Amino acid sequence: MDAFRETMDVCGFHDLGFRGNKFTWQMGLHMRTFVREKLDRVIVTEEWGLFFPRTAVSTYSLYVSDDAAFLLDEGRGGRVGHRGFKFEPFWAADEGYGSVVKEAWDKEGIGGVAEKVQRVAGELKSWAKVQFGDAKRRLKEKEDELGRW
Known part of the structure; x- marks a missing residue:
């Protein structure tokens, strides 16, 4: 994980983070075998942040899949x-x-x-x-x- 963070720093990338459940993956049906992890990230460049300063990412519940769905809102507003x-x-x-x-x-x-x-x-x-x-x-x-x- 340290190498990943270092690569992000060197390349000028940053993690947008997200609203909603902090875990993006889960597996297991019983408490003994149940596992949740944050596997996914939304990585952007500094330029992205300049073009879309109000960008927000939301995660949605894991109903159908063991992976969370993401919604990226670049902050332009809707009609x-x-x-x-x-x-x-x-x-x-x-x-x-x-x-x-x-x-x-x-x-x-x-x-x-x-x-x-x-x-x-x-x-x-x-x-x-x-x-x-x-x-x-x-x-x-x-x-x-x-x-x-």
């Missing part, structure tokens, strides 16, 4: 009134999820990775609206109903 894409981990448990992702990714006429990711997000958002409706609202209603018992 007014634009509701961004929010992945819901329970989608991955639905049998239709994989085919939606694959079809959107493989769709003809889409260029690079950024465009493919945007297409997948749009398709998943539409699919989830039909497949699950407003699941969070319905869950809250059911919780409230149970609370009245």
Whole structure:
């Protein structure tokens, strides 16, 4: 680890750190075998920091994979009134999820990775609206109903 830190210093790199769970990987189902580690980092150059001074990185829970998902926000802000894409981990448990992702990714006429990711997000958002409706609202209603018992 010392050699890694020294290399980062020599190259002028720095770790952005992140908000959320400090562990990016976990394995094991029982307390005796459960392991959590910070394996991943977001490394940037000094120039990156000058271009994107408000950059923030967030980690998300390890629901589906043993590796955490990251969101890099370069701090430019979103469009007014634009509701961004929010992945819901329970989608991955639905049998239709994989085919939606694959079809959107493989769709003809889409260029690079950024465009493919945007297409997948749009398709998943539409699919989830039909497949699950407003699941969070319905869950809250059911919780409230149970609370009245």
